[in-house]
Amino acid sequence: TAGNKIFHFGSCRISVSVTEIRSGFAAIKANIQARDPIRTLSILSYPHSLHKVKSSDRCCITYQLFNFYVDKVFKHCKTEDSYVNRKISSIANSFLSVKRKLGQCHEQNKCMCGQESTEKFKQILANYEGLNVTSAAIKSLGELDILLDWME
Amino acid sequence: SGELYCSLPNPRNVHFESINMKNVLHWSAPEGTGDGVLYKVKYSVYGVGKWIRKPECKNINRTWCDLSSETSDYEEQYYASVKAFLNGMCSDWMETTRFNPLTDTKIDPPMVIVSSTEKSISIILTAPEKWKRSPEGESISLLQVYPGLQYNVSVLNKKTKKRWLFSVSNNTLVVPWLEPGTAYCVSAQIYVTTPLLHSGFSKEYCIATLKDKTA
Amino acid sequence: EDALLPAPQNISILSTNMKHFLTWSPVIVQGETVRYSVEFQGEYEREYANESWIPICECSLITATVCNITEDISATVAYNLRVRADVGARRSEWGTLKGFFNRITTSLTPPLMKVIADGYHLLVELEDMGPAFQFCVLYWKKGQESRMQQKVVKEVGSVVHLDTMEAGPEYCVKAQTYVEAINRSSSFSQTQCVRAQGGRSMWL
Secondary structure, eight states: OOOOEEEEETTEEEEEOHHHHHHHHHHHHHHHHHTOOOOSOOTTTSSSOGGGSOGGGHHHHHHHHHHHIIIIIGGGOOOSOHHHHHHHHHHHHHHHHHHHHHHHHHHTTOSOOOHHHHHHHHHHHHHHHTSOHHHHHHHHHHTHHHHHHHHO | OOOOBOOSOOOEEEEEEEETTEEEEEEEOOTTOOTTOEEEEEEEETTSSOOEEEEEEEEEOSSEEEOTTTTOOTTSOEEEEEEEEETTEEOOOEEOOOBOHHHHOBOOOOEEEEEEOSSOEEEEEEOOBOOOSSTTSOOOBHHHHOTTOEEEEEEEETTTOOEEEEEESSSEEEEOSOOTTOEEEEEEEEEETTTTEEOOOOOOEEEEOOOOTTO | OOOOOOOOOSOEEEEETTEEEEEOOOOOOTTOOOEEEEEEEOHHHHHHSTTOOEEOGGGSSBSSSEEEOTTTOOSSSOBEEEEEEEETTEEOOOEEOSSOBOGGGOBOOOOOEEEEEETTEEEEEEOOOOTTEEEEEEEEETTOGGGOEEEEEOOOSSEEEEEEOOSSSEEEEEEEEEETTTTEEOOOOOOEEEEOOSSSOTTO
């Protein structure tokens, strides 16, 4: 089904084609997660789950995460499999579309960053930079459902 | 204890089978091994350091292990692993793919209760409950797990053989202005748009509208 | 020395109801089979991935002059598309679509709809146009356009129940498609009117 979803982050209201992103991810989930042998570390959930983020900080952490994926993650996920690469491109372009919408909210001061989201995002970057860039990018891509589950 | 000599073929197709978040680990016996193979199981929460043994599934000869209790937090994701033993030899640990209870579970059809009057039928739908540790445990409806949960309801007029479809968000549906003395069969399906999940259709529950007293 | 193979020309997009096709004119080389390959580039690739291009393997070395790019145009951003020709070891330059393509420009046609009266029940059956589509169905008692009612229908290929009807007046129905991903709707279908069947009035 169509599966666009309107996300309300306080006064920031954005439409996200979640079903398209999820179906793109579902098509490559097993392939990407199989490339990530590290079970003991999560980029998004370590040491604390995204579910611990206060609701007032949800918009900012979402905005920072979409920027994180667009700016840092997708470009280091190129594989030898052209089908996987096409699906990554589809997710990346959808993320870019959402990043733009969140950026507008941020510019209109509707997506304020509090102490907690800043700390949480610092932790995510630390987790990311704790691994070599390709492993970190593939692990982050493999955790896309953690982000989507939390957003929904 | 010192590891045994691990040249036994590996368990195969190690995977979770999940229905309403009752999460059971399944596998197939190693190739070419007859009876007598024993297994042990461990699991881990993704992103957390350690593997945890499942004592109730140590030295078992069956090829499944219920890990529902250990994987009941659907905000986490999990791995599980199985090792086989036979005649002093063992296999490698064989792992599942990463298991996400929220998106990887299957959902049972809803429960359907039908009643009728002379010209209408009333349908009450109940979503299945999430697996719980014990009958006394707190009941959590899948409606709470998937807030966007909706129902498709199919109503078949047995006389005309015509089938109508209703899509409802709440759990009751009244179909008025029906023909008296006519049999109708109802079945229902659950669907969730994100994550994209849907149950099969339930079996058909048939009921007849009462006969027209004035006729 | 072999003449340079000309790049494909007249490259254009045919996009209807969220199905997108790239087409081009054939490159003519007497006595030879010309094959074509297609690549796409989204806004992400242009701005964050060194303007990289991604091949569409279903349209690699094909002889047809059309390629279904629907599955790859799966975000509402501006895409670039290009095609090149191959004959044996000879290869042309890329021919690139003039301007970008964004799926938001797809043309949306009104849905095929069948309105059914079954006793006092008003029902509608809508064609399956793909997962991106929902339908906005409007229905009203003829002559009472001001009291129009609306229902969003996602189920396709089934007879969907709209409402119950009073015996006597005609009820009219029209529908349009709605695509959430691009937040656009088609024009409305033809209006169809039906009347409740069955002799006695509902109020007897």
